[in-house]
Amino acid sequence: MALRILGIETSCDETAAGVVEDGRVLRSNVISSQAELHSRYGGVVPEVASRQHVRDLAPVLERAVESCGMGLEDVDAVAVTYGPGLAGSLLTGLNAAKAVAYSLGKPFIGVNHLEAHIYASWLTPANPADAPGFPLACLVASGGHTDLLLMEGHGVYRLVGRTRDDAAGEAFDKAARILGLGFPGGPEIQRVAQGAAGGFSLPRAWMRDTHDFSFSGLKTALLHLAQGQGVYPADSENALDDGAMAAAVRELAAAFQESVVDVISVKLVEMARKYGVRGLVLGGGVTANARLREEILRRSPLPVIIPPPVLCTDNGAMVAACAYYQHQRGEQWPLELDVEPGLPLG
Amino acid sequence: MGDGESAALTLTLRTGGAEQTWRLGCVVGRQARPGDVYLLSGPLGAGKTCFTQGLARGLGVEGYVRSPTFVLMTRHQGRLTLHHIDLYRIGGAAEAWDLGLDEQLFGGGVCVIEWAERAEELLPEEALWLEFSYGESGDVREIVLDTESARYGGLLEELAALSFAGVESLDAGAQ
Numbered sequence: 001m002a003l004r005i006l007g008i009e010t011s012c013d014e015t016a017a018g019v020v021e022d023g024r025v026l027r028s029n030v031i032s033s034q035a036e037l038h039s040r041y042g043g044v045v046p047e048v049a050s051r052q053h054v055r056d057l058a059p060v061l062e063r064a065v066e067s068c069g070m071g072l073e074d075v076d077a078v079a080v081t082y083g084p085g086l087a088g089s090l091l092t093g094l095n096a097a098k099a100v101a102y103s104l105g106k107p108f109i110g111v112n113h114l115e116a117h118i119y120a121s122w123l124t125p126a127n128p129a130d131a132p133g134f135p136l137a138c139l140v141a142s143g144g145h146t147d148l149l150l151m152e153g154h155g156v157y158r159l160v161g162r163t164r165d166d167a168a169g170e171a172f173d174k175a176a177r178i179l180g181l182g183f184p185g186g187p188e189i190q191r192v193a194q195g196a197a198g199g200f201s202l203p204r205a206w207m208r209d210t211h212d213f214s215f216s217g218l219k220t221a222l223l224h225l226a227q228g229q230g231v232y233p234a235d236s237e238n239a240l241d242d243g244a245m246a247a248a249v250r251e252l253a254a255a256f257q258e259s260v261v262d263v264i265s266v267k268l269v270e271m272a273r274k275y276g277v278r279g280l281v282l283g284g285g286v287t288a289n290a291r292l293r294e295e296i297l298r299r300s301p302l303p304v305i306i307p308p309p310v311l312c313t314d315n316g317a318m319v320a321a322c323a324y325y326q327h328q329r330g331e332q333w334p335l336e337l338d339v340e341p342g343l344p345l346g
Numbered sequence: 347m348g349d350g351e352s353a354a355l356t357l358t359l360r361t362g363g364a365e366q367t368w369r370l371g372c373v374v375g376r377q378a379r380p381g382d383v384y385l386l387s388g389p390l391g392a393g394k395t396c397f398t399q400g401l402a403r404g405l406g407v408e409g410y411v412r413s414p415t416f417v418l419m420t421r422h423q424g425r426l427t428l429h430h431i432d433l434y435r436i437g438g439a440a441e442a443w444d445l446g447l448d449e450q451l452f453g454g455g456v457c458v459i460e461w462a463e464r465a466e467e468l469l470p471e472e473a474l475w476l477e478f479s480y481g482e483s484g485d486v487r488e489i490v491l492d493t494e495s496a497r498y499g500g501l502l503e504e505l506a507a508l509s510f511a512g513v514e515s516l517d518a519g520a521q
Contacts, residue, residue, distance in 0.1 A: 012416075046418060047441045086417065144416030164410040165395060174390055216413070217364070220391035224484060341417055 003327070006064065006075040006100070007320025008057075010093030011085025011113045012143065013037075013044045015056035017064035018317030019075070023324030026123050027068040029310070029317040032056040039183040044143075050088035057096050064316065072100060079109040079323030081116060083343030084144065090339040098335050109323040110333045113314075114140050114147065114345040115157070117283030119322035120307040120315070129154065132279030132303045137272035140345075141264065141292075142284035142314075143169035143184070146213050148271050149346050151281070154325045159346035160271055161211025168260055168286045171215035175256045178219075178226050179249050180234050189253045190289055192246075196254030200225065204263050211271045213263065222256050257291055265295040272302060279303040288312040353496035357505060360512035363485035367393040368400035369510060370489070375404020377501050380426055380454045385462035385469055388478030393487045394460045397476070401458060402428055414460075418445065427455030433464040442468055474498045 002021040009016040018029040034052050038044045065072050080097035082090060094110075101108035117140045121128050128136055138149040138157075146168040148161035166174070169186060176185030181192060202221050205214040226232035229248045230240045240248060264286075272280055279302050286292065288309035297304055311318060361367045374384070378401070386394040395413050402411040405424030414420045414432040422428040429450035436442050442465035450457045451470060462469060477490040491502055506516045 045435055045441060047444045084417065163412060165399070166413045167416060170413060170415050178390060212410075216391075216395060220364075223389075223391045342420065 003076050003324065004070070004074065005077045005079050005109070005320040005323050005327070006061075006072075007111070007116075007316040007318065007323060008061070008078070008080040008093045008097045009113070009116070009314050009316045009319050010053045010057065010089050011081045011083070012089060012314060013049050014314040015053050015060050016314060016316040017060050018315060018320055019064055019068050019070065020123065020317050020320035020324065023119075023321050023328075024122050024127065026317050028064045029315055030060050030064045030067065031310070031313075031315055032060050035184055044086070046086050046088055049086060050092060053089055053092035057092060061096065061100070073104055075100075075104070075106060077101075077107040077109055077323065077327055078104075079111050079319050081113045081319055082110040082337055083340030084113055085339075085341060087339055087341045090341065094337065094339055098337075102335060107327065108333050108335060108337075109326055109331065110337045111319045111322050111326070112343055112345050114145060114149075115155075116318040116322040117142070117312075118149070118151065118281055119325070120283050120311040120318040121281045121305040122321045123311055123317060124305055124307055126305050128279065128281055128305050135275065135277045136279055136281050137268060137275060137277040138281045138283065139264065139268050139287065140284045141168045141286035143167060143173065145284065146215075146264070146286075147345070148211050148268065150275050150277070155329060157346035159344070160275070161213065161267065163213040163215060164207070165214050165216035166219065168213070168215060168264065169284070171219055171260065172286065174219050175222050175253070178223050178232050179253055180231070181249070181253070184285070186286060186289055189257050190291065192250050193254035193257050193291075194250075196250045198251075198254060198258070200251050200255035202255045202259040204259050206263065206267075211267060213267065215260065218256070218259055222252065225255070226252055257289070261289070261292045261295045264292060265299050268296060269299045272300065277302065279305060282306045283312060283318075285313040353499060354494050355492070355499055355502050356515075356517045357491040357502045357513070358515045359489045359491065359505065359508075360481060361393070361487050361489065363487075364393065364396050366510055367396045367487055367489070368403075370505070370508070371397040371400025371402075372404040373505065373508065374501065375401035375424075377504065378405060378426065378456045380456070381452070382456045383451060383470055383473035384456070384458045385473050385475045386458065386460045386478065387463040387475065389480070392478035392480060393489070394478055397478070397489075398430055398458050398460065401456075402430075405456060419450065427453070429453075429455055429457045431457065431459045433459060433461040436461070436464050439465045439468050471495065472497065474501070
């Protein structure tokens with residue numbers, strides 16, 4: 001009998017649930033995004049996010065089980081992200097998962113959000129544990145994280161590098177704000193950067209002799225360039241007319257994107273070489289960026305496993321996939337589990 | 347002059363770049379006392395996180411102080427507890443109120459709040475405001491330190507004597 005796990009994810013601004021069979025077969029993946037709601041603030045507003053999770057979660061759960069012809073009672077275990085993330089948002093998902101597991105008498109599994117992003121790759125046609133096999137170099141890049149992790153086996157991680165200041169996704173959000181673009185910043189910058197001539201170049205912070213990242217200086221460099229070009233602030237005296245503004249924003253967005261893509265792809269491949277891994281695994285919203293995917297594939301001499309964009313951003317299926325391997329290891333989680341907003345991995 | 351008396355004091359400093367802003371933070375961190383509250387304002391990239399990273403080092407915090415924008419607040423342990431809060435994502439004072447900042451503001455550690463202007467009416471008067479802005483050329487930053495509380499008088503006098511940061515002005519008693 002296949003083991004069907006319901007995964008719930010509410011760590012930030014997506015209310016999501018999915019059903020996965022035996023850790024690899026995606027049965028459903030329902031995501032209710034709050035991006036539009038938060039776009040007017042240029043970022044996720046925690047209280048708004050919590051309230052929206054409360055409103056959206058029940059229908060999302062229902063659709064996740066019904067869309068694969070099941071009822072909640074047909075689920076074999078309930079898994080949920082308990083950290084890292086926003087405390088109020090995490091709490092909504094955690095409480096719902098406990099209620100479902102307790103009322104149905106099913107096993108309850110707490111999942112680390114960062115580990116879940118890695119397990120999104122187990123929902124692709126490849127099984128990374130068999131081909132290419134461990135050890136794997138993992139990049140988790142999102143609004144809150146830019147981590148390089150060495151994965152030596154199921155559940156065995158070593159944190160090798162991370163950002164020292166801003167996360168890559170946060171840098172995209174702030175760059176988009178400087179350029180007068182919407183939220184979330186990553187997709188917006190990717191969209192407007194298309195067709196750029198590549199006339200501008202922004203600095204790269206290589207953080208030599210480490211596997212760490214730094215994106216704070218890049219943000220400041222973009223700001224200076226945007227000021228010099230009359231793009232920022234948008235209402236300044238020397239602001240450009242509409243056509244010139246669109247062209248300048250396109251070039252600046254491209255320069256920013258290229259700098260981030262260059263640093264991440266080079267440092268990921270460097271880390272993979274140094275640790276003698278067999279392959280690369282990507283996860284997190286930033287890895288949905290087309291230029292980043294293209295550049296990592298171009299630079300890597302090793303197989304690269306990249307989930308489709310919908311599994312790179314936050315989702316419940318990845319939580320269910322991750323929980324399957326925790327369940328296989330015999331992990332048992334108490335219903336007293338609390339949220340851990342700063343939960344580390346590795 | 348006791349802590350309870352009004353003692354408005356404003357110091358304007360100029361740093362030549364990120365390293366000096368970091369060093370300024372480091373000096374503040376070394377002087378920081380339990381209960382200190384530092385309220386940081388100013389645009390993106392003006393040096394708020396850089397200053398806080400220096401302050402953390404001055405407090406003896408090991409490792410890197412990452413931007414707390416995503417998780418809103420982080421806590422670090424040095425010779426005192428450092429609460430690092432970022433209100434960038436906050437929609438207004440009412441939402442900041444929901445965060446419940448009592449432990450961070452009044453718990454005996456050192457509290458640094460970035461984008462503090464977004465919840466100004468909630469924050470204690472017994473605090474030091476630091477307003478960061480861009481100087482006339484690339485890396486130069488102007489930092490205006492402003493307080494109504496005598497508790498920061500000694501610190502401001504010490505900062506006014508720093509050799510690496512240019513002192514623009516030190517005005518006392520402006521009411």
